[in-house]
Amino acid sequence: MSDRDPLEQLARLGSGGPVTPLPPAEVRRLGDRRRARRTAVTGVAGAVAVLAVVIPASLYAARDDGATPEPPSSSDTATTSIPPKDRIPAGFPLGLGAHDYGSDGHTEGPGRDVSGTTPTPCNADPLASRTATDRLAFASLAVELEDYRHLSLYADEKDARSVMKAAADAVAACPTEPFDAMTMMWTSRAADTGYESLTFSQGYRDAIGGTTFQLTRVGRAVLMVAFSGEGVAEPATLTPITKQIAPHMCVFTPEGCGPDASSTPTATTPADCTTADLDATVKPLDSAAGSTYAEVRFTNTSSHDCAIHGSSTLRAVTSDGLAIAGNTTTSNEFVLAPDGVATALVRDTNPDNFPAADCMPANVSAWRITVPGSGETIDVDPTGYSTACTKIGNVSIDPWKPDQGDAAAARRAAEAAAASARAAADAAAADASAQASP
Known part of the structure; x- marks a missing residue:
């Protein structure tokens, strides 16, 4: 008899269709396989890509202990070998809006040596369908949870547009594919980011777990935001992140960034609710x-x-x-x-x-x-x-x-009633004053 209890399925998956949850060992194995398939982010410029190692600035400082400093490795100079116009600028805020998993998680990057999940419907790799001149990635990770962003810069807008088309074509051509003894599904999702975007999810027909991807093009750059977990995330999880990062991608457009570009919320954008609220x-x-x-x-x-x-x-x-x-x-x-x-x-x-x-x-x-x-x-x-x-x-x-039927509605109704009562009292006072006048 199967030990896959249907009550656990309901407890975890709410009102979704019936599925068979995997045993913990199988979930961990799939997680290991997914991590093994992550694509390492590399900066490439017409040569064999090498991983860029992040070295603290203090290691480059002049040493006064008499020792001869070791020369930087080829990976240390990979980024500086990229022409400035084909390089993602230092300090690009790829970590905006990151999920904070507290003591259960950690963050990686932004950096060129950060790895994470990228979409490969039926083994197609749309982000690699054109050669990127530079790449950057960021990840916020916890057990079986991954908030991952990937920014690719291409030689021109034509290449970036081609990447977006390749992604759309790959998802459309691969509704399902075999994965071990299961069926993997690729599904287009609806989302409005205000930019040229493509949102889709990868999940399993008979098991929990999956990833939702959102690709957005601005100029000659393509931003990928992805969220992986035990369930398939809704686009609403990714879209606010995209909307925070995408305005900074104006640096990759011919027009550049105007004076109104800002990373701070506008007066019409309320801050996120916190525990203090x-x-x-x-x-x-x-x-x-x-x-x-x-x-x-x-x-x-x-x-x-x-x-x-x-x-x-x-x-x-x-x-x-x-x-x-x-x-x-x-x-x-x-x-x-x-x-x-x-x-x-x-x-x-x-x-x-x-x-x-x-x-x-x-x-x-x-x-x-x-x-x-x-x-x-x-x-x-x-x-x-x-x-x-x-x-x-x-x-x-x-x-x-x-x-x-919240308290705010009751408060607004009470305020409206109080305002009406004050208006009626004012009107009655005015009438009484008018009648008392000779």
């Missing part, structure tokens, strides 16, 4: 099909608007401080006004549904939830939901969404 409470709901449900309500207690977008992760924290691996989901994009409320449904599958050896239950002291956008975590008191499986991860969260 939010107060979280748990509202118990009914139980069904062996699971208990709760609604977590996040109230904006600040005096300003804040933005919700991107991914959110839920982990159950045991009384001894162990954070149990949970699920990651992509939330809707919306602005939370002062006193506004966002909600997220939490599903807690009864630990008694699992064999004790597979579950290893433990007391839970908090639900640790990542705030979409800022990446900060907020601990919520899970009163009434005191046990979790340490080996399975039986607690999951659905996407955040605005509460249509």
Whole structure:
């Protein structure tokens, strides 16, 4: 009998179609294979590509200890051998809007020696379909989670346009392909970045895991933003990142960057919601099909608007401080006004549904939830939901969404009523004054 429990599938994948989750060893093996297929980013200029090693500036400084400094290796000079016009400028902000996985993760780059996932539908490599004059990459990584960006600079706009077409053609020509004993699927996705873009995902027909890619061309450069995890990320996770980075790609256009180019948010763009802005409470709901449900309500207690977008992760924290691996989901994009409320449904599958050896239950002291956008975590008191499986991860969260009957609406209604009452009082006073006049 299969040990792939359907309740775990529901807990992890919400309302999606039925799938067969892989055993942990198989998930790790696929992760290793995916990492093994990562393409190392290299700077190339008509010669054999070599990895550029990032050397601290202090190692190039003059030494006064009498020792003879070693000459730089060929990889140290790879970048400087690229003509300035064909080089990505130093300090390009490829890490903007990076997902912060806290102590569970780390970042790499931006740099030319950073490696990560690039799309290869049916073994086609669209980013390499034209020779790049320079490349740069950045990654924010955690266990089975990868926020990866890749910037390729080409000789001219014609080559960059050809890369975008090659990517679109490759995805269209490869809806499915065999991968070990499974079927890999490539699917076009809808997204509006405001630029020439292509968004698509790579996933599996009968297993969890996958990557969503977003390619964007500005001038003669192509930006790739990708997010990999246990589930396939929605375009809403990637588009805000693209919108932050793409304006800086004006340096790769004939017009260059005008005086209005800026990396700072405009007055009309609210900052991301942070834990300092939010107060979280748990509202118990009914139980069904062996699971208990709760609604977590996040109230904006600040005096300003804040933005919700991107991914959110839920982990159950045991009384001894162990954070149990949970699920990651992509939330809707919306602005939370002062006193506004966002909600997220939490599903807690009864630990008694699992064999004790597979579950290893433990007391839970908090639900640790990542705030979409800022990446900060907020601990919520899970009163009434005191046990979790340490080996399975039986607690999951659905996407955040605005509460249509939230406190902000009540506040606005109260303000409108108060304004009407003041207007009526003013009118009555005016009438009384007019009648008292001779």
